[in-house]
Amino acid sequence: MRLAARPAARCAGRPAELVHGVDLALERGRVTALVGASGSGKSLTCLGLQGLTPPGVERTGGRVRLDGAEVAPATLPGRVVATVMQNPRSAFNPVLTMRAHARETLTVRGAADGLDDLLAAALAEVGLPEPGRIARLHPFEMSGGMLQRMMIALALLAEVPFLLADEPTTDLDPLAQAHILALIERLVVSRGLGVLIVTHDMGVVARLADEVAVMEAGRIVETAPVAELFAAPRSDAARALLAAHRALYPEELA
Numbered sequence: 001m002r003l004a005a006r007p008a009a010r011c012a013g014r015p016a017e018l019v020h021g022v023d024l025a026l027e028r029g030r031v032t033a034l035v036g037a038s039g040s041g042k043s044l045t046c047l048g049l050q051g052l053t054p055p056g057v058e059r060t061g062g063r064v065r066l067d068g069a070e071v072a073p074a075t076l077p078g079r080v081v082a083t084v085m086q087n088p089r090s091a092f093n094p095v096l097t098m099r100a101h102a103r104e105t106l107t108v109r110g111a112a113d114g115l116d117d118l119l120a121a122a123l124a125e126v127g128l129p130e131p132g133r134i135a136r137l138h139p140f141e142m143s144g145g146m147l148q149r150m151m152i153a154l155a156l157l158a159e160v161p162f163l164l165a166d167e168p169t170t171d172l173d174p175l176a177q178a179h180i181l182a183l184i185e186r187l188v189v190s191r192g193l194g195v196l197i198v199t200h201d202m203g204v205v206a207r208l209a210d211e212v213a214v215m216e217a218g219r220i221v222e223t224a225p226v227a228e229l230f231a232a233p234r235s236d237a238a239r240a241l242l243a244a245h246r247a248l249y250p251e252e253l254a
């Protein structure tokens with residue numbers, strides 16, 4: 001299955017484009033990394049792909065094709081794509097338990113029967129033990145790493161083929177980061193999940209990605225298989241990101 005999109009967005013009421021109709025294609029079982037300097041448009045691209053924009057931003061384009069057939073972007077969240085964000089706490093309703101979140105997710109899928117068994121299986125798959133206890137917790141009773149896992153568990157419950165992970169490890173400690181990356185890596189293989197991962201960390205790119213798209217000033221300036229990008233980056237933006245990573249971690253990527 002292939003999801004292709006061309007999101008475009010600008011500041012509401014202003015002519016200047018923030019994202020210039022960037023072409024992105026995701027495939028099941030493959031990881032695409034979206035990299036670029038801060039403010040280059042990665043998050044807006046991720047949102048635009050799902051027909052979403054933050055306040056103050058308007059979509060100016062964004063046809064989405066699923067296996068070649070055009071679909072309305074707004075129909076994607078919860079059915080075709082699930083999202084894992086940098087700050088998972090903001091993605092949860094503070095007054096709902098994890099069980100209630102799971103019920104909402106299953107209702108969108110039209111499969112609310114067997115909630116507790118399905119939730120227990122999803123929690124086990126993401127490495128959250130004691131499903132009975134987790135089901136009763138509210139977001140404020142859970143750590144950032146637990147909430148990230150819970151977001152991935154909800155994606156599994158939704159049975160979506162694609163996961164959009166916008167800086168999923170930025171706010172986590174190194175151990176929790178390693179667990180989340182290993183989990184995503186495993187689900188790409190076991191579930192054939194197609195993943196778009198937005199990250200600043202070229203170490204994460206080297207480990208997880210099959211393809212890399214490099215953004216600069218609202219445009220994709222380079223797309224390449226990961227090994228090619230590391231060996232011979234063509235764009236200034238990619239060269240700058242790699243140089244910065246090598247300066248920080250000279251022992252890696254030698």
Ligand SMILES: Nc1ncnc2c1ncn2[C@@H]1O[C@H](COP(=O)(O)OP(=O)(O)OP(=O)(O)O)[C@@H](O)[C@H]1O
Nearest residue numbers: 018037038039040041042043044045054055056057
């Ligand atoms: N709600 C908003 N209103 C107005 N401009 C916005 C809004 N959100 C983002 N922008 C602008 O759109 C551009 C792209 O922002 P975006 O958040 O997509 O960048 P990013 O590459 O994800 O950055 P970072 O890596 O720092 O998260 C930036 O110039 C930003 O200032």
